[in-house]
Amino acid sequence: MAIAKAERLMNLALCLLGTTRPLTKRELRSSIEAYLEAGNEDSFNRMFERDKDDLRELGLLIETVENFEGEVGYHARRDLNRLPPISLDAEEAAALQLAAKVWQQARLAGAACGALQKLRVAGMPVNDGPEDAYAALEPRIPAREAAFEPLMLACRDRRPVVFAYRRSNAASAERRQVEPWTLECWRGQWYLAGWDRDRGDSRVFRLSRITGPVRSRAGAYTAPVPDQVRVRETVERWAGESATGTARIRLRKDCGYPLRARALNVRDLGEDWDELEIPHGHGLDAWLVEFGPDVVVLEPAELRADVVDRLRAVAKG
Numbered sequence: 001m002a003i004a005k006a007e008r009l010m011n012l013a014l015c016l017l018g019t020t021r022p023l024t025k026r027e028l029r030s031s032i033e034a035y036l037e038a039g040n041e042d043s044f045n046r047m048f049e050r051d052k053d054d055l056r057e058l059g060l061l062i063e064t065v066e067n068f069e070g071e072v073g074y075h076a077r078r079d080l081n082r083l084p085p086i087s088l089d090a091e092e093a094a095a096l097q098l099a100a101k102v103w104q105q106a107r108l109a110g111a112a113c114g115a116l117q118k119l120r121v122a123g124m125p126v127n128d129g130p131e132d133a134y135a136a137l138e139p140r141i142p143a144r145e146a147a148f149e150p151l152m153l154a155c156r157d158r159r160p161v162v163f164a165y166r167r168s169n170a171a172s173a174e175r176r177q178v179e180p181w182t183l184e185c186w187r188g189q190w191y192l193a194g195w196d197r198d199r200g201d202s203r204v205f206r207l208s209r210i211t212g213p214v215r216s217r218a219g220a221y222t223a224p225v226p227d228q229v230r231v232r233e234t235v236e237r238w239a240g241e242s243a244t245g246t247a248r249i250r251l252r253k254d255c256g257y258p259l260r261a262r263a264l265n266v267r268d269l270g271e272d273w274d275e276l277e278i279p280h281g282h283g284l285d286a287w288l289v290e291f292g293p294d295v296v297v298l299e300p301a302e303l304r305a306d307v308v309d310r311l312r313a314v315a316k317g
Contacts, residue, residue: 008034012051013060017081022065022073056157086119093119145207148183150214151192155180158225160197160217163210171316173211178203179221184231193231195223204231247280248298255294285310 011032015023029035029044038044052074056062061080065073088096096119147163154161161180164173179195189206196203250273251259260266265277275298278284285306288295297304 004034008032008047009051009054009058012048013055013076016055016060016062016074016076017078019075022063022067022075024067024071024073026071028074057153088119145190145210147192147207147210147214148190150216151180151207152183154214154216155182155192158221160219160221161214162217163214164212165205166209166211171313176203176205177217178205179223179225181225182229182231183207186232191231193229195221197222202226245280245300246277247284247300247303249276249278249288250274250296250298251276251291252294256291259291259295289314 011034012028015028015031023031025045025048028048029038035044035048038047052062055076060076063075063077063080065075067073151161153159159180160177162175162177165176166173177197178192179197180192181194182192184191184193189208192205192207194203194205195201246264249259250269253272253274259276259278263276263278267275269275280300280303285303288297288303288307289310295307297307
C-alpha cells in the first residue's frame with residue numbers, strides 16, 4: 001500500500017509539474033491509472049484531496065486556478081518549485097543549524113532535519129564536531145497548543161481558517177474567520193496575526209485562547225498580506241510595554257514574577273503582599289486579569305475599574 005501511494009503521489013507531481021496549463025480534476029483522473037481505479041467520484045475526490053495535501057506537506061507549491069468555464073485547475077509551476085543557487089558562509093550555516101535544533105522536540109523535527117540534509121548536499125558548510133562553538137547550545141521554543149500546527153500550515157499555504165476564540169474579558173468563545181499571515185512567539189506564548197473577515201481589520205490572537213479545532217476553508221484571501229507584520233509590537237502594546245504612565249498594584253508574595261521583572265519600585269507591605277509601581281500602557285488591564293486574585297490594582301482608578309469589569313465578565317461565565 002505504501003509503494004502504491006508513493007507511486008500515485010509521484011505521478012500526480014509529474015503531471016502537475018509537466019503541464020503548461022492548469023489541469024482540472026477530471027483531466028488528472030484520466031491521466032493517472034490509480035485514480036481511474038478509484039471507483040466512484042466521491043472516492044476519487046477524497047483520494048485526490050489527500051494526495052494534494054500530502055504533496056503540499058512535502059513542499060510542492062500547487063497553484064489553484066479557475067478557467068473561463070468556471071472549472072478549477074491545478075498547476076505546479078517549475079519556476080516556483082526550483083531552488084535558486086544557495087551560497088552560505090560558516091556563520092549563516094551555524095544560524096540555520098541552531099534554528100533547526102529549536103524544533104527537535106516538535107512535529108517539525110523531521111522537516112527541519114530534512115531541510116538541513118538538502119542544504120548539506122547543496123554544499124552548505126557543516127561543523128558538527130566537538131570544536132563547534134555552537135554545539136553546546138540547545139534552543140527550545142515550546143509549541144504545545146493544538147492550534148499551532150494547523151495554523152502554521154494555513155499560514156504557509158495561505159488558507160483561510162475558522163476557530164473559536166475566547167477573549168480575556170469574555171465569558172465564552174466566539175467564532176472567528178481569519179486569513180492567517182504569520183505566527184510569532186513572545187515570552188513563551190504563541191500569537192497569530194491575520195485578517196479578521198467579520199471585523200474587516202487586522203487582528204492578533206493568542207493561541208492559548210483558541211478553543212476547539214482549527215478548520216481550514218477553501219478560497220482565496222480577500223485582503224492583501226502586508227510585507228511586514230509586527231506581531232510583537234502589537235502584543236507589547238497590549239501588555240503595557242509602550243507605557244504612557246505608571247500604575248500601583250498590590251502583588252502577593254512569591255507570585256507574578258513577570259510583573260516583578262518590570263517593576264520600577266517594590267515596597268514590602270508585610271504579611272503576604274508587596275506594593276509595586278509598574279509601567280502602565282494600553283492593554284495592561286488584560287494582562288493583570290491573568291494573575292487573578294494575586295493582584296489588586298490600587299491606581300489609577302480607570303485601570304482598577306477596567307480590571308474589575310473584566311473579572312466580573314469572567315465570573316458571569
